Amino acid sequence: MLSVAFIRDNKDLVLKRLAIRNFANAENIIDNIIELDAKTRATKSKLDNANAESNKLSKEIGLLYKSGEVQKANLVKEKSSQIKDEVSQLRSHLLLDADQVLKMLYEIPNIPNELVPPGNNEEDNEIIFEEGSIPKLHKNALPHWELAKKYDIIDFELGTKITGAGFPVYKGKGAKLQRALISYFLDKNSDAGYEEVQVPHVINEASGIGTGQLPDKEGQMYHIGIDNLYLIPTAEVPVTNLYRDVLLKENDFPILHTAYTPCFRREAGSYGAHVRGLNRLHQFDKVEIVRVEHPNNSYNSLDEMVNHIKTILIELGLPYRILRLCGGDLGFTAALTYDFEVFSTAQNRWLEISSVSNFESFQANRLKLRFKNKDGKSQLAHTLNGSSLALPRVLAAILENFQTENGIRIPEALIKYTGFDLID
RNA sequence: GGAGAGGUGGCCGAGUGGCUUAAGGCGCACGCUUGGAAAGCGUGUUUAUGAGAAAUUGUAACAGGGGUUCGAAUCCCUUUCUCUCCGCCA
Incomplete structure (x- = not known):
């Protein structure tokens, strides 16, 4: 399959070459891929940040337990639980979208070399x-x-x-x-x-x-x-x-x-x-x-x-x-x-x-x-x-x-x- | 097919809930040392992806997937593969 990065950077070329295959609906699929990929990456970035926050809090909790500050630890735990919900939501969105991108990529044939002549059969x-x-x-x-x-x-x-x-x-x-x-x-x-x-x-x-x-x-x-x-x-x-x-x-x-x-x-x-x-x-x-x-x-x-x-x-x-x-x-x-x-x-x-x-x-x-x-x-x-x-x-x-x-x-x-x- | 034990970085191997991306060793790379080499010493050594001109840095990954938990290499479920014994067999 083509890589998303390649499609993103060479959209016109991809469309031009796919036309030689008479590949129907190319523009539609390509646009969808680019759009959904952008969304996916934005989600990933949010997820990364949420994970970073959650990791930080977890470490804090560990330290608090060690020093015997159980009450403080429990407070942080609550905060951490909230982030956890956010993480699992972002994650399921991300998986769904990434899967969708992959499915669309599977539909796109290879782009022909420039030597390939146009033709139907x-x-x-x-x-x-x-x-x-x-x-x-x-x-x-x-x-x-x-x-x-x-x-x-x-x-x-x-x-x-x-x-x-x-x-x-x-x-x-x-x-x-x-x-x-x-x-x-x-x-x-x-x-x-x-x-x-x-x-x-x-x-x-x-x-x-x-x-x-x-x-x-x-x-x-x-x-x-x-x-x-x-x-x-x-x-x-x-x-x-x-x-x-x-x-x-x-x-x-x-x-x-x-x-x-x-x-x-x-x-x-x-x-x-x-x-x-x-x-x-x-x-x-x-x-x-x-x-x-x-x-x-x-x-x-x-x-x-x-x-x-x-x-x-x-x-x-x-x-x-x-x-x-x-x-x-x-x-x-x-x-x-x-x-x-x-x-x-x-x-x-x-x-x-x-x-x-x-x-x-x-x-x-x-x-x-x-x-x-x-x-x-x-x-x-x-x-x-x-x-x-x-x-x-x-x-x-x-x-x-x-x-x-x-x-x-x-x-x-x-x-x-x-x-x-x-x-x- | 049945029973049991396992799967950790390029390799070996430690690790049974938090300062562990992962000790230690081997290998490899570079440097020092040497007449040269070996040994020795030092430094470095996974991948993917995001940010950054770069140094750097966030995230994810301990067979795959799912779950418990604030937190999983570590506990649970599941799939798969390997090994041992039994069964079958070219």
């Missing part, structure tokens, strides 16, 4: 880069859900029996290819300096709030009611939350992590060809990269992450393009996001396989993730993350783009991980 995203050649397929080429059936490597119906739609079962070479991709991605990320971590796949409420999934967006996560825990929608949540309530030193930067986890998303809604097969699932695998950075370096890091993902896609031989998300398509917590899409030849469409974002201090503010700067003051760090990469659509693209009449070839870079070079 995905059609307004800017294509900024494109690379790789689109293969010519034989005339009996199939979409991946047909290929999955033909070679018996992914069983969607079986998953439906076990759990429900959107929970596929990978079989044989399909399962091995998944495992190979996970290892391959993790190795590439490690080689680039990202430290591998294994994290819980279930998170508590505080973690969900830290990275912005909670409050308000709980409907997108699976909730384990009996323990009040959530299945992770992405490794971003547990990995970034490793740094919740942490005060770093400047020389701790940069912090780079990579993690493989399954991801669980309820994603209720859409049906049809666009969500067929592997295109949209309730459970899928993903290897994530996460960085915690000094604010001066975070955009540099974002570029590094983008370049890193490029090298993976080139090595896999998948044609891809990079989009800069427009204001209307930008996620709630992000300041700038680049999406990677690979071209699925058999479906004749682009599939999103990675999303790389700088959150600036938006998550850090919720996480209380700070560092001591050169002046010895604590300052919010910047967080970033990206998929490197999401498996199902990479798998779909490989199946579709590498199909031949004799079977599906395995990209060169993966063969040492799969142990086979053809699915037939």
